Structures are given as structure tokens and as C-alpha cells.
Amino acid sequence: MTRHTGDDGDEASGTGASERHGDADDGTRSRPGVPALGRDEQPAIFVPDDEEDEAAGGGEATDPRTSADPRTATDQRTATDGGVESATGGSDSAELDPDAYDPIDVFPEGDLDLRDGADSCYKCTSCDTSCPVAEVDDEFPGPKFQGPEQWRLKRKDDHDIDESITSCSNCMRCDDACPSSVPLSQMHNEARGQFVEEQMEKLSLEYVRNRILANYRTSARLASVVPRLSTFAMNFGPARWAMDKVLGIPKEREFPEFATQTFREWWRDRGGAQVENPDKRVAYFHGCYSNYNTPEVGKAMVRVYEHFGYEVMVPPQKCSGTPMFANGMLKDARRHAETNVENLVAAIGDGADVIASCTSCSMSLRQEYPELFDIHGIEDVSDHTFEALEYLRIHEDLDGALAESDGPEDDRELAYHAPCHARNQGLARQAVETFRDVDGVEMEDVGDSCSGISGTYGWKSEKYEKSMQIGEEMFEHMEDAEGEVGMTECPTCAMQMEHGTGYEIEHPLQLLEETVVA
Amino acid sequence: MEGSMAIDSEVLVVGGGLAGITAAVAAAREGADVRLVSHKASTLRQASGLIDALGYVPATEPSKPLREGPPTAGRNLDPDEWPDPEGPLADPFEATDRLPEDHPYRLVGADALREGLDLFDDLVGDAYLGGHTDRNALVPTFGGSVKPTARYPASAAAGLASDDRPTLIVGFRSLTEYDARAFADRLSAAGVPFDVAGAEVEFAEAFRADAKTTRLAKALDRDEAIDGTPAREALAKAVGPHLHDVVDDEGGVDRVERVGFPAFLGDDHAAEVRADLADRLGADVFEVPMGPPSLPGLRLEDLLYDALDDAGVRFETGTPAVGYETADGDDRIDHLVMDRKGSAVPYGAEAVVLATGGLVGKGLDSDREGIREPVLDLHVPQPSDRYEWFVDDAFGEQPYARFGVRPDDRLRPLDAAEEVAYDNVRVAGGVVGGADVAREKSASGVSLATGLVAGREAAREVQQ
Numbered sequence A: 001m002t003r004h005t006g007d008d009g010d011e012a013s014g015t016g017a018s019e020r021h022g023d024a025d026d027g028t029r030s031r032p033g034v035p036a037l038g039r040d041e042q043p044a045i046f047v048p049d050d051e052e053d054e055a056a057g058g059g060e061a062t063d064p065r066t067s068a069d070p071r072t073a074t075d076q077r078t079a080t081d082g083g084v085e086s087a088t089g090g091s092d093s094a095e096l097d098p099d100a101y102d103p104i105d106v107f108p109e110g111d112l113d114l115r116d117g118a119d120s121c122y123k124c125t126s127c128d129t130s131c132p133v134a135e136v137d138d139e140f141p142g143p144k145f146q147g148p149e150q151w152r153l154k155r156k157d158d159h160d161i162d163e164s165i166t167s168c169s170n171c172m173r174c175d176d177a178c179p180s181s182v183p184l185s186q187m188h189n190e191a192r193g194q195f196v197e198e199q200m201e202k203l204s205l206e207y208v209r210n211r212i213l214a215n216y217r218t219s220a221r222l223a224s225v226v227p228r229l230s231t232f233a234m235n236f237g238p239a240r241w242a243m244d245k246v247l248g249i250p251k252e253r254e255f256p257e258f259a260t261q262t263f264r265e266w267w268r269d270r271g272g273a274q275v276e277n278p279d280k281r282v283a284y285f286h287g288c289y290s291n292y293n294t295p296e297v298g299k300a301m302v303r304v305y306e307h308f309g310y311e312v313m314v315p316p317q318k319c320s321g322t323p324m325f326a327n328g329m330l331k332d333a334r335r336h337a338e339t340n341v342e343n344l345v346a347a348i349g350d351g352a353d354v355i356a357s358c359t360s361c362s363m364s365l366r367q368e369y370p371e372l373f374d375i376h377g378i379e380d381v382s383d384h385t386f387e388a389l390e391y392l393r394i395h396e397d398l399d400g401a402l403a404e405s406d407g408p409e410d411d412r413e414l415a416y417h418a419p420c421h422a423r424n425q426g427l428a429r430q431a432v433e434t435f436r437d438v439d440g441v442e443m444e445d446v447g448d449s450c451s452g453i454s455g456t457y458g459w460k461s462e463k464y465e466k467s468m469q470i471g472e473e474m475f476e477h478m479e480d481a482e483g484e485v486g487m488t489e490c491p492t493c494a495m496q497m498e499h500g501t502g503y504e505i506e507h508p509l510q511l512l513e514e515t516v517v518a
Numbered sequence B: 001m002e003g004s005m006a007i008d009s010e011v012l013v014v015g016g017g018l019a020g021i022t023a024a025v026a027a028a029r030e031g032a033d034v035r036l037v038s039h040k041a042s043t044l045r046q047a048s049g050l051i052d053a054l055g056y057v058p059a060t061e062p063s064k065p066l067r068e069g070p071p072t073a074g075r076n077l078d079p080d081e082w083p084d085p086e087g088p089l090a091d092p093f094e095a096t097d098r099l100p101e102d103h104p105y106r107l108v109g110a111d112a113l114r115e116g117l118d119l120f121d122d123l124v125g126d127a128y129l130g131g132h133t134d135r136n137a138l139v140p141t142f143g144g145s146v147k148p149t150a151r152y153p154a155s156a157a158a159g160l161a162s163d164d165r166p167t168l169i170v171g172f173r174s175l176t177e178y179d180a181r182a183f184a185d186r187l188s189a190a191g192v193p194f195d196v197a198g199a200e201v202e203f204a205e206a207f208r209a210d211a212k213t214t215r216l217a218k219a220l221d222r223d224e225a226i227d228g229t230p231a232r233e234a235l236a237k238a239v240g241p242h243l244h245d246v247v248d249d250e251g252g253v254d255r256v257e258r259v260g261f262p263a264f265l266g267d268d269h270a271a272e273v274r275a276d277l278a279d280r281l282g283a284d285v286f287e288v289p290m291g292p293p294s295l296p297g298l299r300l301e302d303l304l305y306d307a308l309d310d311a312g313v314r315f316e317t318g319t320p321a322v323g324y325e326t327a328d329g330d331d332r333i334d335h336l337v338m339d340r341k342g343s344a345v346p347y348g349a350e351a352v353v354l355a356t357g358g359l360v361g362k363g364l365d366s367d368r369e370g371i372r373e374p375v376l377d378l379h380v381p382q383p384s385d386r387y388e389w390f391v392d393d394a395f396g397e398q399p400y401a402r403f404g405v406r407p408d409d410r411l412r413p414l415d416a417a418e419e420v421a422y423d424n425v426r427v428a429g430g431v432v433g434g435a436d437v438a439r440e441k442s443a444s445g446v447s448l449a450t451g452l453v454a455g456r457e458a459a460r461e462v463q464q
Helices: A065-067 A115-120 A126-129 A143-153 A163-167 A173-177 A183-196 A205-214 A214-221 A227-232 A235-248 A263-269 A287-292 A295-307 A324-326 A330-348 A361-373 A376-384 A388-395 A398-404 A430-434 A461-480 A493-503 A508-517 B016-030 B071-075 B090-100 B104-108 B110-127 B154-159 B180-189 B212-222 B233-244 B270-279 B293-311 B441-464
Strands: A279-286 A311-313 A352-356 A386-387 A412-416 A439-443 A485-487 A503-506 B008-014 B034-038 B137-140 B146-149 B167-172 B196-201 B260-262 B285-290 B312-315 B323-326 B332-339 B345-355 B366-369 B368-370 B426-428
Touching: A115 A143, A115 A173, A115 A183, A126 A143, A126 A173, A126 A398, A126 B212, A143 A163, A143 A183, A173 A183, A183 A227, A183 A330, A183 A361, A205 A235, A205 A324, A205 B332, A205 B426, A214 A227, A214 A287, A214 B104, A227 A235, A227 B104, A235 B260, A263 B154, A279 A330, A279 A361, A287 A295, A287 A493, A295 A311, A295 A388, A295 A508, A324 A430, A330 A352, A352 A388, A352 B034, A361 A376, A361 A386, A376 A386, A388 A430, A388 A508, A398 A508, A412 A493, A412 A508, A430 A439, A430 A508, A461 A493, A461 B441, A485 A493, A485 B366, A493 A503, A503 A508, A508 B154, B008 B323, B008 B441, B016 B110, B016 B293, B016 B345, B016 B441, B034 B345, B090 B104, B090 B110, B104 B110, B110 B180, B110 B293, B137 B154, B137 B312, B154 B260, B154 B270, B154 B285, B167 B180, B167 B233, B180 B196, B196 B233, B212 B270, B212 B293, B233 B270, B233 B441, B260 B270, B270 B285, B293 B312, B323 B345, B345 B441
Parallel strands: A279 A311, A279 A352, A352 A386, A412 A439, A412 A485, A485 A503, B008 B034, B008 B345, B034 B312, B167 B196, B167 B260, B260 B285, B345 B426
Antiparallel strands: B137 B146, B323 B332, B332 B345, B366 B368
16 A cells, blocks of 8 residues: 655555555545644745845845745835745645635734634634633733734734733643644744734843843753753853842753764764664754753664664754744844755755754744744655654554563653644654553653753743643652653653752653664 | 554544543443543633533424425524424423434434433532432523533532522723623623622723633632732732622511622632632622633633543543544444645544544535535535525524534434444544534533544443
8 A cells, every 4th residue: 555645746645455545636625624744824924034134144145036925015114925835846836826815815914814713713712721821821912812813903003013922932822622623833933923023122131141041052052062061150150149130030940061072073982873874864853952961862762763764864954943032033033944945955956854852843844934934845744753752652563562562671650741843744643652551661651741941941030930830749749659760752741850859851762762772 | 664553542532522532431441442632721711610411302393384485485484483482491301202313323322421420420420419319400601691501610509590599790991891780781681590799890000901710710720919919819809898688578688698790710629719709708609601711711721631631541632533544345434644844744544533533623614516524434414505505584593503424323324325434433423413402402412412422332332
């Protein structure tokens, strides 16, 4: 039987007794609530990208296709992209298709038209109910306001974006909760980007602090030059006191340790891939954290995948953009996305699928990229990206391999927390289910609450207390669980888990390495 | 890249609501290896948390025949020309025989309803009451009406309308959808056998004007300080002055014996919050089920997903079914195609239970051309003229309310020729046509009864 991978119009692939049905690749039929592919039913946006900044940002030229866009030409403030272009000759076009627009679509702005999304909202408030911030912060009006309601309000010229958008932690739980497929996080990202771009004082300490937090990769890269000194200096008491007072980075938090050898250094030193296999190739998107802070996760990924006969590629890459989206720094995110997309598209061209070990990185590449940016090939990157364990579960007989193994060397009891961004990719239960029947492993799901750190949210002094209140439920459940070691896919969830319980935290790939490879 | 079908299960249940969960557990208890997938977080969080079975039997024919003529002309009847629904029903089971022939209860039988409720009781334990009798309980809901329901959460137990103890209903100015005094008046007008008063108190005012009910629940759960006073104490203090608000028919003043609150009394520690308040007030405390966002619905969701886990069911949320492939000359579904954020991934199964919901749950989709079932494209019987989908009386017998897939008595979906469409598919819950669950007050019961049968049938299909 042939596996259908989606939108390439692969009509002849039904074989034998099988016949293909469904209209996943048929864009002509309206199917509210059940998107054909992904929940990206909206055209992607190109964020405000006005003249001044690009030279400083590395000299990228303005995308010629967006300049050619008739709507952009008349409106320099914002620009739409009119759709995402596909590197493999997919169905999307950079041209504006008049048929794609509703006749009453008369909003003059050139930015992303989220009207369909706003209209799909029937105010059931499921999103508000799912919001971990609204549960502890009654000053936060909730996702329904930040999304469809604010979107309508700002149709009027004299309406600014409400500052409360900066209290959204971008956990994206509202996306998963909405029964009507309103693109809530896309709306939040757009509003936050606009707020930071147009209303936030660029010399303010808050902006500077957020920019630093959002550009973790930059700090981490510098810190990794002298990792031990950096780890010490970043956590040096008086320095932390000053950071709290001046920048608003809470002194309670401990900066993560920097590895003495980054993942990429390790990869170079071992001579790159040890397995060559043109039929089974993956491109590893390790993200910043596995590179600078927890290279053991990256190493586990490589060893596990090589064990299953994959040729691992490690293309050049920058930040996935997750912390930048959460801080409305969309220009930074886009600049990094250009590098990532270019290199990942090349890898896809070589037959690879893209694998991330951080669930926020995979979330960003899969969902936020095509929702927010128009970069050549960005939709192909989205379609070919998977989380590391997810991919093995789809393509390998993981259950079989685990059943044959004798389990880890020592019995392991683990308290597993599913990150919100994993939840949104349908991955909340995969670790627990994968290891359920493995000898010597007891993994307990500590529940469906949010850890509360949400990337950079918990790294802000004014949010620290709320962050810990959100995390309280998870801490309690971790204490109740048998295991004294935590497990999660997300680096910042791991920080919060460790911060709240003192447990050591591991990644499922490490356990998989221990069980299957060793 | 070619992949083996690693995401394989014996029974694949599509839909994470009450019907899907029931089917999954029922199949797992028959020994099947079960996976449940749902597109979005469970719709249980939007539900009231009440488990109704059958509260009314609405008339399906007007008192006098429709006039001849174009479709709309005859349907523009005065609402008065429809007989009132029969009910509220004391016994939901004996009334199932008076439902239309293609009603799901008629297909699977009243025993399936009974077994479905038994299964539910087993899954939720003492968190729910009502299983001691066949008779419906009458539970006041936030609109001021009284709903016949087969099971109710323990948090609503002290509020039953059949209880004659004097009652205070508490409201808050900032909770605009809930007016305690109007609610109390409406209950009195409905002829409840107890004296009741409504009072608006100062508590939620300490929060932002439109603070979410989850915020209030969390504050009570954690007993957070509200302007220096712990939340539970602050709430009890606010209610205290109103404990003698109830005036009986003779003008006498009774101290209330029970106090009803909008359903936000805690989430994880709800029982503790209620007990604490009852202690402080010297009266029983109950919750009035509300519209969404619904804490009782969220609590039920948590209970049932824990039950899924205990039953060994694998489940995942966030993956919509977007296509399928058939085998055996189109008689069977071989696998469904699930969308994982842009990647189409096949999920193999020996039997499939479709429990995707109705028009609101998006298990049925409609446009100007017609109504369709979007996952397997199952046949949905419907009038060809769109003007026959509805009648003008908004609360009347709306034909669209009964739209859905028509199954046989084993819940196998039928095609346009009334033949079984796929041997290894079963349907359950809102996607099944024939019931007007909103008017009948039968949504939960239909999900439990059809979920149970579909789950068992699917497991049997696997064993064959």
C-alpha cells in the first residue's frame, strides 16, 4: 500500500484493492472545522517589514514578490503575501487570485485577512477556559478577546492593540480548545507583532529585556565560547540582583548551564554522520537548547536514528523563532526563518524529512512558519517536519524494538509532563504510550496542566509569580508521582519542572537511547 | 519515504466526546486494542455536566395537517398548532417506545440506554448521583428552568427541585449571564415545591469585571487571599447576610437550608470547596449548571479521560481525520488518513467507530448544496429542497435537528440504497440521525447508548 503524503496531487498512488477517498487535496470544497491540511486555512501573513531595519538585520533585500503584490504597493505600512509558494511546484501561488476572495471582503488593510477566522468564533469561550494565564491573572482578558474580538476592534483606524496582548504566553492551548478552528494563536501573534512594532517604546527596558530573551540563541552562542565562566557569571548573585532590578529578569530563576562542548562541536568532532542511507534520511533541527545547553539530547537523537538505519543530516540553522513570536519580535523571527527554510528545503530536496527534538521548534516550523511568513518553500518545510519520537512511531516498529529490549540498565520511574506545544501537535500522550509496556520503566503522566513557564513568560520578573502559580498543579502532581526524575520534550518546561521540584529532568530520546541503543 | 503502518489499532474511535469515550471503553472492555483520536479538545468542556437520557417526547406531527403547496407555505404554522411535548418524563426508559421509529433509542433499545448509564456510573464512581433509580431527577439550571436528567454531578445534588427545603440562589453582578433574583423568580413561577429567594452578593467584584469562571474556581481551589481574606471565607461572609432572605407564603421568614451558586466552586478541589462553604454557612451548598465555560463539564472531561487511561485506551487530541482508504472491494475501511500538522499519516484499524458529533460538533457539515458527513462521506438522508430543512418556528420541530447518518440496529451506517456502507464501521452519538436531542433532552443518553453498542460491535468485528 502506498502512503499518501498530502498535497502533491499524487493521483496514481492507490494500488491493488485500495482506493483513495477523501478530499484532503481538493481545495474546492468548503469544510469548516475540518481543514484539508493543517489548520492553516488562512493565507499566511508577511509582517510589517518597513524599510528602515533590514540593512541592520544582515542586508537581506526586500522580497521582490511582496513588492510586486498590488496591495502592498499601495500600502507600505503592512503587506500581505497572497499565499505561500511551494518549492516543489505545489498548488499555491504568489499571485493574488480574485476567486479566492469573498466579494464582501472590503477591509482596506493590506495585512492578513483573518475575518473568516473571526467570523468562525461562536463565543463558546472554550479558549478562555483552556487559558492557563486567565486562570491566575484576572487582569488578562483571555484568548477570545485577544483573538477575534481584538481583531474586529482594530478594524477601526483609531484602535490601538490592547497592551494585555503582552500577557499572552503563546502556549497555544486555545488553538487546541477551539471547536471552530479559529486561528487564535495566529491572531495573537499578529496582534503582538503589531503592538511591538507600532506601540512599544524601542528604548524601553521592557523592549530591551524582551529582545534579549527572544534572542536567546545570540546570548547562548556568546556564552558558549566560555561556557563555565558564563554559567557562573549568569548566576552570580549580585549580577542576578542587578538583572532583576534593571532588566526585570527574576533573580529566583537559575540560568541553565552551558555545555562545555556544543552539539554541533560534537557532531563535527565525530566526523558527522556514521550511517549513509539515501533511502532513509532525516535533517535534524536541534534548536538552540540542545546545541548549547543539553547536547546529550541531540546525541541521543543521532544515536537512536542511526540505530534505526537513518542517515542524519545536521544543516546550518538558527533559532526556530518560538521565543521571538512570544515577544512579538517578528522581524527577528523572519530573519532566522529565512536561514532555516533555505537550509531545510535543501535537505528536503536531498530526500530528508525534518526532525526536531524540541516540541516548540517543531510547532514553529509546522504551524507558525506558514501562518506568519511567506518564504520560498516554507510550506514544504512545514509538511516535512516531525517531532523525533513521533516520526519513529510512524515509520519504525518502535513497539517491537522496545518489546525486544531488556529495558534500561536500572529501573526507571519518571514523572512525565506533556508540553503545551506537544499537546497541540497531538503528541501529549506519545511518550507515556511508547514506554507503557517497557520492562523496568514506570512513566506517569502528571496531568494536563501547563508548566507555567511558556518559554520566556516565566523569565520576566512581573510574570514570575503567575508563572509559578500556573505551575503549582504540575509541581503537586510531580511530587505525587512515584518517580523522582522528570521527563519532558520542552527545554523551558524542563527548567520550570526542575525549578519547582528540584528533580533532574530528561528528554524521552535519552530514555529511548538507553533502552533501544544501549 | 515508504513507511509501515506503525500507527495501527484494532479499533479506531474518531471523536473525543461522550459517545467516543463510551465506545472506546466499551470496546476495550471486550478485549480490543483501542485508539481514540479527536480533532480538538473534548466538547465535554462545553457541556453542562448533566447526563440526560430522555426528558421529553416532542410531537413530530402538527395538530392539523400541513397545507398543500410549496414547501415553505405549509410549514409556516402558528407555533400553537403544534401539540406540547410530552413531559417532563418521570421514567425515560418506558417512554422510548413513543419516539419515532428511526430514533437511535428505537434502534438499539432501552436496554442499551440502561447499560450505557451503568457503564457511565462505573466510570465516574461517586462523582455522579442518580443511578439508584430509573426515574429522572429535576435539576434547576441557570436559565431558571428545571431539567429532567438521569444523572447529575454530586455538586448539584443538594439543589434538586424535588427537595422542599428553603433555598437561596446566589449571584454576582459581574457574572452577567446569571441573574440570581430573576432565576429565583422563574423557579417560583415554575411551581417548585420549595421557597426560594435570589440575592446578589459582593465577591466576584474583587476580580476584574469579566474575570473567567476558571479564575474564580482557581481562587477558591487555592483559597487565595481576596483583599486580605481567604477566598472561601470571603465568599461565605458575602452570603451570610442573606441566609434569612426567604419569605414563605404566610410571610414568615425561614433560614435557608441550602444555597445554590453558579458552577464555579473550585476545579481540582471542588468537593473540598463545597464542604468548606457548607460548614461556614450552616447550609448545604450546590452548584447550578451553567452554559460554557462549564466547570462541571471540565471536571467530567478529566474523570472520563482518566477512565480511558485506566482502560488502556490510547488517545490523542489535535489530529483530524482527513481521508480514508478502503479494502476488500470497498466493503471495508482499511485505514483513515490523519492530518498531523500538514503531514498525512495513515492510521490502520480493523474496525472504526465514528463518533464525530452532529452539526454543532462538526461531525456533520452543511452548505447551500446539502448536508454531508465529512470523514467517510457517509450518506445523510435529507430533503433535496433546502426550504424543507427547517420550519419558521425557531423552537418548533426542526427537521435539521434530526439530520444525521442512518444506521442499522448494529449501528452500521447505511448508504442511499439502505445497504450497509462499510462492514467494519459503526456510528455513535451526534452523527447518528433521528433524534432531536435538544428538545428531547436526550443528548447524553443517545451518546451512552449508541457508544456502548458501537464499541462492543466494533470489538466483535475485530474478534471475528
